[in-house]
Amino acid sequence: MMSSMDFLLFTKGPLFQVAIAIFVLGILIRLVEIFALGRSRNFAEPRGGQVIPGLKTVYKRFNPDPGTFRRAPFDVVVGTVWHIGFIVALLLFIPHVEVIKATVGLAWPGLPNPVVDAVTAITLLGLIAALIHRLTHPVKRFLSTPEDYVIWAVTFLPVLTGYIAYHRLVNPYPLALGVHILTAEIFLIVLPFTKLTHIFTAVVARWFNGANFGRKGVQS
């Protein structure tokens, strides 16, 4: 039987390597596939540029237009909250910073743990609310495929297990940490093959959108 320490070392060692390998491999394939398709030449006389409006759109879509906010405040608020929470917990928790530093060599200051802890709790609530919304809102329920629910779980679990490990709600700790790392690895592995790719491709999509519109003189 595998001990919890073996399990932790497995998740921190070989499985992590496998996960980042699949992740990098997968995401690069996805991006290359996208870019390699290219765009055909546009003969129409442009009204505006593409690059700057494209970049502006990349940024602008973080803030919804007022109409959308009025019609779907729940989506906007909950979606924004848990996304920000997820990113804060992912990138500003000191142990995570150390992982990134060790893996890609980049580091930045983190936030005090109680702050990250509170953010994580809010993120968990946000994700639960998002799930309930998906189950009850007609459009979301209509659009949702099994993949959407799997992805929700894949996103929710690392946050939940991280919270559990931090608060040491499950013992022994190597097990709790190992499970957290495992769920994060599942997230990484699943990412390139599911709609989780939007983490990377949304930037590309937004840019293309902004460029398409920008060329016609509209800041989308």
Added chain:
Amino acid sequence: MSERVVVDPITRIEGHLRIEAEMDGQNIAQAYSSGTMVRGLEIILRGRDPRDAWAFAQRICGVCTLVHGIASVRAVEDALQIELPRNAQLIRNLMIGAQTIHDHVMHFYHLHALDWVDVVSALSADPAATSQLAQSISSWPKSSPGYFADMQKRIRTFVESGQLGIFANGYWGHPAYKLPPEANLMAVAHYLEALAWQREVARLHAIFGGKNPHPNFVVGGVPSPIDLNSDSAINAKRLAQVQDLIRTMQTFVDQVYVPDTLAIASFYTDWAERGEGLGNFLSYGDMSIDGSTDLDSYLFPRGVILNRDLSTLHDVDLHADGEIQEYIAHSWYAYEGGPQVGLHPYKGETRLAYDERKGPAVPFKHVNVEDGYSWLKSPRWKNESMEVGPLARMLVLYASPNAPAHAQAKELVDSTLSTLGLPVQGLFSTLGRTAARTLESKIVADAMQTWFDALVANIKSGDTRTFNETLWEPSSWPKKAQGAGYMEAPRGGLGHWIVIENGKIANYQAVVPSTWNAGPRDPQGIPGAYEAALQDNHQLHDPKQPIEILRTIHSFDPCIACAVHLQDPETGEQIQVKVR
């Protein structure tokens, strides 16, 4: 009749060592020393972070628990040319000094003493006479008749319980034991006192390194920061504790260890006539007296003495390819270039080849001395077999008139020789080796105060740096680097050689004191120090109770478990002899 005597395990040492020796009548003709345990540490270290290496290397030995950690961080610091803050240098000196004294005292009382002290004989001592004896040689306060009476009662209760525990099956009553009962009782009392004392002084390592055994080190300094205003750093309270511990060490060395050594030695002066062996001595030198890196400031200077010639001191270069080399002619290893070549540690190889080198099938009665017979290699300096350790250090110090501690050493050695009525040649012996250990403890104990004072003065001057972080990150290292870390461990000169490539260990070789001393024969058939010493004038009174072998082997303070085989050179008949 010739026979072959086997002692396995040799106890009261660290690790597992086996020696085989051929008997010529009563005399030992040929002895073979064999390390019987291997873990392959040098293999394990490959590919790891050089900054982690000390923790692995430290586990080479838990008795001289500090030395491999120090040699390892020094090797990395040498390879990367990391300069150490003065405070770190002085703190390391204090830790090394404490280790040396702690180790020597424990060796003398707990590992070596039972070769000279008959515990059972202590039961017939007169406590009052013991008290008189004790008071005649020292001002140590625990010397009242009542104290010794209590002690005797305690031993009696223990012996009468019938469960002799660790004292079971000792060679009690062997005629080689020459101490009067009173001296035996006093020594047994000090055996127990030394246990309590060592527990106390080990605290020094805990203060700077968090624990003992296996205190912590860090490449580029020491882990403990200095901040007089912080509770969680080396502060005034901690320094006061260190001062106390240094006094505790000095007091015990002055009032117990030195007098006991002289008292016991005076009954065994015949042991100044045997156990010399090689006559070649090597010291890397260590412990700058002022925390600098200047070789001239070393408490123990560097040098090699050949053929007992104290007038000529040869220099040693640890990096030179042709100086220090390890051979495996009689080791259970294989080199790519075959079993006859010698390799400098930078190019050292560690390939376990027990079967290939004709290791005997287990269980076995004897090792195969024609081929490999040890897990130790045979290190040589310019192809010379060398002895390392306290005797080597004291001799090199004795032969270095400009060394800071020369005068003190000369005085100590000369007065000891005159007290015991021995000529200078008496140093080259089993007894000389044991006496040298005691004398250098005294020198180190005095130096501890010097280092402590320097540390305090440095802190007072406003320098509290303990760690050099500039080369901490592996990204700041050169692609390739190599270095040697050396130190004078309690058991002798210790060297670690590291080759770093791309931030990882590409090769790691440790040449430990016991490899020098306990290593097997080289391709020329030249024996190691143990083997040579055992071949020097050793007669066994009773091959079944080879206490003579233990005395000489223990005088080296072995750091491995051992076994001794005696072989009939004519018939080759091998007789397993119970050693009792």
Added chain:
Amino acid sequence: MSGLDNIPIQVEPAPALARDFGNALPILGEIRHAVARLRHDGEPSCIDLGAMPFGPGDEARLMTLLGRGEVSATVTALGPTHVWETGYPGVWVVEYQNTEAQRVGLQIEIDEVPKILRTQPADLDDTLAALEARLREAAGRHPDGASDSQ
């Protein structure tokens, strides 16, 4: 032996209390509950400080907080045991040391009298036996003793 005074270091004016790593106050709370238990149910308690995750200074701070009271005693058995009442009557500190005067245990006892100061019933039996023996011996030697009158 040497103390702080012997160290030739200028100590910066330190705060009056040792640095608190946060583990002293919770123990005060535990003591309060124990005192209440003693008062209401007559049930004594004992807290083993060896099991506390004290940081440097925590123990000193706790001792400062507890203070010293009117009673102190030393029991000499297998090395000294120092017992003192804190500034809070009924709250005792018991420090066990071995024969080398090294601490082997530190406890806070909440009781009217710490157990180690009480005479043990078995010892009372021995006392009885010893006194009777002594008396018998004394009587045996006495000229008017019953044994002689026979």
Added chain:
Amino acid sequence: MSGFSLERGLQALREEMDAPVASFFSSCVHCGLCAQACPFFVETGDPKYTPIHKLEPMRLLWEREFTLWGRLKHLVGLGRKVTDDMLAQWEPLLYDSCSMCGRCSLVCPVGNDIAYMIRKAREGMVASGHAPEGLIAASVRAVNTGSPMGLQWKTLEVQIKHVETSSGLEVPIDRQGADYLVLLSSMEIINFPEYLEAITRIFDHAGVSWTLSRQCFEATNAGIQIGSKDIAATLVQRVVDAAEALGVKNVISPECGHAYTAIRWEGPNAIGRSYPFRVFHIIEVLDQLRAEGRLRTEGKEMDRLSMHDPCNLARKSGVIDQQRHLMDLVADNFVDLKEHGKFQWCCGAGGGVSSNERAEALKMAAFKRKKAQIEEVEPERMVTMCATCRTQLEEGLEEFNMDIPVVGLTEMIADHLVEKERA
């Protein structure tokens, strides 16, 4: 010889796959926010009208054939295949319930340009034989007769005569080397003949050198609406040929939304080359004249006016400020709808919906969004600059018994021109 088939449809879709499409499909997280931007969903509440859902067949094809992952899934028998039935099922979603207004493209949080993909998806629908009858008919008529409504030059000629009589001005025809070639839309010619007169008067007033072309007067492009670049190319080619024959510097698209995008943005790509002339919407030209001080107006409309931005003009072409400048010129009590400009709501008739009889009910349902917008600001009249929008507004307002007349902006400008005689 009609070879429409599923496979041909899929081939057409494959041709349309490009980096933006791949990035859009990769990014959708099924958040459903695009539904909130679609008048067809908002006013029906039926989740099947969620814009991104309309692209499901195209997404399936992309995943299956243009991603390694999809191909692997396909190899092990996972993942759905696009079938003819599926396309048939999606036909009403892609045509009846989408005016390609592009509002969804503007709100999608991950930046998907959904309208861009709808346009592409329709290529596949045409080639697989799943285009609505009304649009097919319009396309056939446009190609065969030159006008989606079957309008002939002789009909226009009657109008021209009428304008010349009414204005006393000459309508230039086939004038070689004119600055501007003016195109018209059949809808205008039939429903809003006042447009041609307005143009004539304004250009005369401003001294613009312009002409009509006998060879090609129709600006509208049914190919764009049905979603066939081949048909579109045929129709655009006629405009280009006419403009090149006359050697004009500029071509003016009339008050018609899709006609402008067809010629301005899609045309060059449909025929695969740049034009030797520039393309403007009439509103752009008018604003330019205004800016140059060549429009002298007098008097202002005093009633409460509001404006409907045609999607093709505003959101999809960036003509937003121009019409407001012109309004300021002639209106004193102009109030914008709350969401206007690039965020305006579609009238519900664009993208071929108005040519698709089957979609009549949906079209009116979608209009309710516009109606609600109009009700918010309670204007007395609505102004717009697209014949399709104008028709839809008129029909819709009538349907809901709202007495709010709709006027074309060009006419309104023409009405306020300082008379030549007085000047």
Added chain:
Amino acid sequence: MAVPIRPQPRTLGDSLRQNGVSRRGFLKFCAATASMMALPPSMAPAIAAALEQARRPSVIWLSFQECTGCTESLTRSFSPTVENLILDIISLDYHHTLQAAAGDAAEHAREQAMHENAGNYLVVVDGSLPGPGSNPGFSTIAGVSNLQMLQETVAGAAAVVAVGTCAAFGGLPKAAPNPSGAVAVSDIIKDKPVINVSGCPPVPMVITGVLAQYLTFGTLPELDAYNRPMAFFGQSIHDRCYRRPFYDKGLFAETFDDEGARKGWCLYRLGCKGPMTYNACATMKWNGGTSWPVESGHPCLGCSEPDFWDAGGFYNAMSVPVGDSGNVLLAAGAGGLALGVGASLLGRHKRAAAKAGHETVTADELEQKL
């Protein structure tokens, strides 16, 4: 069973009284013992009752692939001291480093103890041993393989205590690539209770505490999933660390000599393995309460945990993965690019083919649909 010449071993109570220890002394001894066993002080009377009856059990201490650090650690125990332990509490009948006898005499002492205390003696092991699949010549004593000696000695034992991480989990010799094929005691001994007292070395009082527990109650303590006594290994270093509040506040030492290091901030970023390490260092501390690694500024190495040598570097934060991520990333990146290019070529080819085979949609065709 017992050899008749030997007197019956007396109880510890007898032994103490014979040495003139009063009942107060005994009480104190019990209080210290409770503390040592990490039992609540209220257990002292039960300990007293048990100790009155306890006998000095025979202990055979086997040293295999070890460094003697565990024995050294034992000698640093303050309560009980090693001399108390071996003179008053247990009968240490075989121990290479401490025993007087050598060679066959030593081996004889072991055999004698096994014989006389059959079924009752305790075997303590420090060091790993080359496993059954490995070369027995990698570690021998008296020409006998460690494996054989362990199996022979344990056969008649009551229980086995694996002292130190090497004996408990394989430790250093088992660190990758495990050149000597080292295994833990529990890998070999399946039919006897094995208590693991891990640590490199273990906290001295944890060793003596486990022995005391066995001596006192004759029972094995409650064990965790790794067969370690819960009393000492029940909580992590992190949970009992006095620097924990700094972790919670996000205050970390970044080097060994910065402000954080001096002020005693959390050592997580310097690689502290406290959160995953279960041991008693934070409460019992080392060398008579002098200090412990974290208090002296060095991150916890995690030495009481299995495979801690291979757990990712002593100076890498615990969350940091093990292994060379950089090369994996490069390889995966190159692979991703290559596969991506390959895959996209397929896609582009498909589109090009579709374009090449384009059949123009004509009005005539459309007309047929009407």
